[in-house]
Amino acid sequence: MNFRKKHKEESEVFTDSLNDILFILLMFFLIVATLANPNVVKVGVPKGKKDTKARQDIMVSIDKNQQYYIGTTKVASTDFDSLLSLQIKKYRALKDTPVVVINADTASFYGEVYRIMRAAKRDSAKVVARID
Numbered sequence: 706m707n708f709r710k711k712h713k714e715e716s717e718v719f720t721d722s723l724n725d726i727l728f729i730l731l732m733f734f735l736i737v738a739t740l741a742n743p744n745v746v747k748v749g750v751p752k753g754k755k756d757t758k759a760r761q762d763i764m765v766s767i768d769k770n771q772q773y774y775i776g777t778t779k780v781a782s783t784d785f786d787s788l789l790s791l792q793i794k795k796y797r798a799l800k801d802t803p804v805v806v807i808n809a810d811t812a813s814f815y816g817e818v819y820r821i822m823r824a825a826k827r828d829s830a831k832v833v834a835r836i837d
Contacts, residue, residue, distance in 0.1 A: 762803040769812035793828040807834040
């Protein structure tokens with residue numbers, strides 16, 4: 706019996722050009738990553754534990770013309786605190802603790818946003834502020 710070893714040819718994959726392309730891409734992304742934000746100040750940003758959205762019981766909005774809205778109703782700035790307090794008391798009668806969501810334009814005064822937050826906290830409501 707004549708047993709011969711069959712000579713099988715092994716196939717090769719040439720990766721020379723693939724290595725060149727990967728090296729060029731690596732260099733490109735390293736250079737772009739360092740140039741992306743050259744003047745950024747490192748700031749510790751708080752991170753939430755949950756990814757849930759807050760209830761929106763009472764919506765308060767301040768537009769760029771410093772006009773106040775509770776829901777979609779336009780409210781004068783002099784009457785705003787008392788009307789917000791009434792809305793909070795009305796929701797407190799229906800539910801346990803209302804959530805006041807403040808949507809403020811970036812051109813609005815931050816002092817007014819803080820005043821609304823203090824007024825809502827004074828009536829023991831939860832406050833969520835969003836600056837757009």
